[in-house]
Amino acid sequence: MLSNHTTLLGYKNSDSDKRSKETRLNPKIDKKTLFKTDICWRNVAILGYYHLAGLYGFYLVFTSAKVATTIFAIFLYIVGDLGILAGSHRLYAHRAYKAKWPLRLLLVIMDTIAFEGGVYQWAREHRVHHKFSETDADPHNATRGFFFSHMGWLLLKKHPDVTNKGKGVDMSDLLEDPIVRFQKRYYWPLLFVISFILPTFIPMRLWNETLSNAYHVAVMFRVVISHHSIWLVNSAAHAYGNKPYDRDIYPAENKIVSILSMGEGWHNYHHTFPWDYKASELGFYKFNFATAFIDFFALIGWAYDLKIVPQEMIEKRASRSGDGSHAKWGSKQE
Numbered sequence: 001m002l003s004n005h006t007t008l009l010g011y012k013n014s015d016s017d018k019r020s021k022e023t024r025l026n027p028k029i030d031k032k033t034l035f036k037t038d039i040c041w042r043n044v045a046i047l048g049y050y051h052l053a054g055l056y057g058f059y060l061v062f063t064s065a066k067v068a069t070t071i072f073a074i075f076l077y078i079v080g081d082l083g084i085l086a087g088s089h090r091l092y093a094h095r096a097y098k099a100k101w102p103l104r105l106l107l108v109i110m111d112t113i114a115f116e117g118g119v120y121q122w123a124r125e126h127r128v129h130h131k132f133s134e135t136d137a138d139p140h141n142a143t144r145g146f147f148f149s150h151m152g153w154l155l156l157k158k159h160p161d162v163t164n165k166g167k168g169v170d171m172s173d174l175l176e177d178p179i180v181r182f183q184k185r186y187y188w189p190l191l192f193v194i195s196f197i198l199p200t201f202i203p204m205r206l207w208n209e210t211l212s213n214a215y216h217v218a219v220m221f222r223v224v225i226s227h228h229s230i231w232l233v234n235s236a237a238h239a240y241g242n243k244p245y246d247r248d249i250y251p252a253e254n255k256i257v258s259i260l261s262m263g264e265g266w267h268n269y270h271h272t273f274p275w276d277y278k279a280s281e282l283g284f285y286k287f288n289f290a291t292a293f294i295d296f297f298a299l300i301g302w303a304y305d306l307k308i309v310p311q312e313m314i315e316k317r318a319s320r321s322g323d324g325s326h327a328k329w330g331s332k333q334e
């Protein structure tokens with residue numbers, strides 16, 4: 001969904017490397033140029049529509065929808081978010097663990113429910129985000145402000161650096177997966193059936209919900225809360241929170257984002273150690289439902305080769321580059 005166009009008015013390619021560096025050092029620089037952007041009207045229409053429809057769905061939750069429909073919407077929100085986190089993010093973008101085909105199939109179906117463009121596109125944008133964080137080549141460059149990194153980047157055409165530098169990111173491993181290839185090829189029909197038609201049909205069939213309630217609550221309202229919960233990782237978790245592992249980067253540890261996104265708010269850790277399947281150091285599944293999900297499938301053998309970071313490496317890194325807020329090793333900082 002919502003892939004941006006590839007040009008951005010107001011930029012000259014020859015200037016962009018210089019600007020990347022300057023922007024990273026000083027986010028306030030060059031604002032006039034930053035906002036000379038080209039709007040992607042198709043995405044404005046899509047986002048505008050489903051936000052209005054989702055708002056109406058929220059109203060219906062309190063007025064006429066059945067409780068079962070609201071519970072079903074929340075269930076789909078959790079399932080979709082887990083598809084993004086455990087699937088597109090930790091399995092496919094970072095290869096933080098391996099999964100047998102039944103789990104990969106399940107995750108791709110869950111990812112389709114989430115309506116975030118499919119595994120291939122999501123993982124591609126995310127690899128570019130990690131490789132070029134907080135530069136013009138970062139699709140949701142947080143130096144351009146909270147709104148841009150949250151959802152504004154979807155409303156504008158891409159900065160040329162995102163496309164040009166992103167070309168160097170290797171995605172061949174994903175294309176070797178037939179399940180990912182299938183989803184990529186048939187994304188739109190799959191999306192309509194799995195994320196729109198079935199979630200509308202099921203409440204109508206199973207508990208006699210009306211068409212309007214089923215559609216506006218279990219589809220539109222659910223999509224809005226699901227998208228915002230994931231977008232907060234790019235916006236709030238790149239702006240607010242402690243930086244116990246690396247004080248020189250934007251990503252931060254944000255508990256609220258972790259709760260809302262099922263476990264992806266421990267973002268200072270994640271950008272420091274992106275290959276850890278937990279995307280967090282914290283044990284006991286602390287606001288990290290996605291880790292519990294992966295652990296369950298590891299228990300039955302569908303997930304394996306789970307990568308974690310050795311304690312000594314975390315300690316060294318936190319002591320060397322953290323902001324001093326680490327619970328165990330923070331006291332070593334001045």
Ligand SMILES: [Zn+2]
Nearest residue numbers: 233234251267
């Ligand atoms: Zn990030």
Ligand SMILES: [Zn+2]
Nearest residue numbers: 126130270274
């Ligand atoms: Zn990541």
